[in-house]
Amino acid sequence: MKISISTKSFAQLPKKMKSLKISDSFAVITDSKVKKLYGDKLVWNLRKNGLKAEIFSFPHGEKSKNLGTVEKLSNSLVEKSFDRASCVIALGGGVVGDIAGLVASTFMRGIPIIQIPTTLMAMLDSSIGGKTGVNLKAGKNLFGTFHVPETVLIDPYFLKTLPIRHLKNGLAEAIKYGVIQDKKLFNYIDHNIEDLLKFHLEKLEKVIRTCTKIKTEIVEKDPEEKDLRRILNYGHSFGHVLEKRSDYTLLHGFAVSLGMVLANQKAVEMKLLDQEDASCIKKLLKKAGLPVYTMHKPTLKNLIHDKKTTQNHVNLVLPTKIGQVTIKKIPIK
Ligand SMILES: NC(=O)c1ccc[n+]([C@@H]2O[C@H](COP(=O)([O-])OP(=O)(O)OC[C@H]3O[C@@H](n4cnc5c(N)ncnc54)[C@H](O)[C@@H]3O)[C@@H](O)[C@H]2O)c1
Numbered sequence: 001m002k003i004s005i006s007t008k009s010f011a012q013l014p015k016k017m018k019s020l021k022i023s024d025s026f027a028v029i030t031d032s033k034v035k036k037l038y039g040d041k042l043v044w045n046l047r048k049n050g051l052k053a054e055i056f057s058f059p060h061g062e063k064s065k066n067l068g069t070v071e072k073l074s075n076s077l078v079e080k081s082f083d084r085a086s087c088v089i090a091l092g093g094g095v096v097g098d099i100a101g102l103v104a105s106t107f108m109r110g111i112p113i114i115q116i117p118t119t120l121m122a123m124l125d126s127s128i129g130g131k132t133g134v135n136l137k138a139g140k141n142l143f144g145t146f147h148v149p150e151t152v153l154i155d156p157y158f159l160k161t162l163p164i165r166h167l168k169n170g171l172a173e174a175i176k177y178g179v180i181q182d183k184k185l186f187n188y189i190d191h192n193i194e195d196l197l198k199f200h201l202e203k204l205e206k207v208i209r210t211c212t213k214i215k216t217e218i219v220e221k222d223p224e225e226k227d228l229r230r231i232l233n234y235g236h237s238f239g240h241v242l243e244k245r246s247d248y249t250l251l252h253g254f255a256v257s258l259g260m261v262l263a264n265q266k267a268v269e270m271k272l273l274d275q276e277d278a279s280c281i282k283k284l285l286k287k288a289g290l291p292v293y294t295m296h297k298p299t300l301k302n303l304i305h306d307k308k309t310t311q312n313h314v315n316l317v318l319p320t321k322i323g324q325v326t327i328k329k330i331p332i333k
């Protein structure tokens with residue numbers, strides 16, 4: 001998987017697509033909002049450069065992340081004569097990336113995909129590593145595949161139009177990377193949080209570069225989440241329950257923020273983590289404008305539909321200090 005990060009590369013995309021020599025027929029999958037902002041322009045530009053390009057969109061937001069959307073998109077691809085030689089471009093946030101990834105991995109038994117992330121969440125996390133998926137009634141991301149993108153093209157300039165709450169949403173995952181693996185990154189975010197919240201593109205780019213590097217290294221060592229990759233789920237077991245409970249009105253990163261605080265509480269309870277480190281993490285989440293308190297704390301039993309759970313125990317990712325985590329198998333009583 002190649003990752004390229006460069007600003008203001010949008011106009012250069014058709015040239016880049018040609019030089020990659022993956023295909024000359026592109027199905028651009030996006031959501032209703034990104035279509036208007038960037039999607040139509042991209043398709044026009046690809047066509048102008050002699051490439052086949054069509055745009056396929058669905059209503060923006062987590063609620064579209066279901067099998068119905070995947071089916072509709074796949075039917076539309078057939079109607080527009082896309083075939084095994086075609087390539088999908090996922091242009092958008094994590095929702096677009098996860099849905100388009102699933103379409104690409106199953107359409108005609110699998111065609112290549114290029115990820116062009118447009119949210120911070122997608123740039124530093126969801127576009128990397130090839131996890132695809134949609135939600136089922138029973139829970140989040142329960143239906144999906146692994147389908148590694150041919151390439152990920154990251155242009156932080158897209159963030160210029162991102163609403164602030166979606167910037168905060170992405171910062172939650174960035175803080176997660178700091179806690180699981182990189183104290184220096186955690187401190188960098190801490191010291192620069194005000195500028196980051198003001199969309200300081202160079203500083204955001206530095207955070208993106210560090211997070212993508214961490215994720216790539218982890219994913220390369222454990223592509224199918226058999227072992228090491230599970231540490232990326234820090235905050236996600238509790239987070240997924242909260243996200244689903246809110247009927248997906250709570251943003252993923254906001255739910256993960258609460259999930260990290262709950263995991264930390266458990267780690268302090270089990271004497272794995274100092275109270276001081278737990279407070280430090282909570283403080284940074286708060287400074288980043290993320291929630292740290294919920295009245296509706298999930299119990300371990302509530303995690304039953306989580307992929308990390310079996311009937312009798314739950315695997316929880318728990319920090320031991322900032323920059324280090326461990327995975328504990330905890331019995332469900
Ligand atoms: N596959 C993975 O490894 C992985 C990792 C982390 C998160 N995820 C998934 O990612 C999803 C969350 O992703 P997200 O936070 O990017 O949400 P999202 O895709 O819904 O995007 C958030 C909102 O921002 C809009 N938007 C996107 N780019 C924009 C831009 N440049 N300017 C203005 N508006 C823009 C979108 O239309 C949407 O309304 C969740 O479903 C989560 O499960 C997947």
Ligand SMILES: [Zn+2]
Pocket residue numbers: 125173236252256
């Ligand atoms: Zn996540």
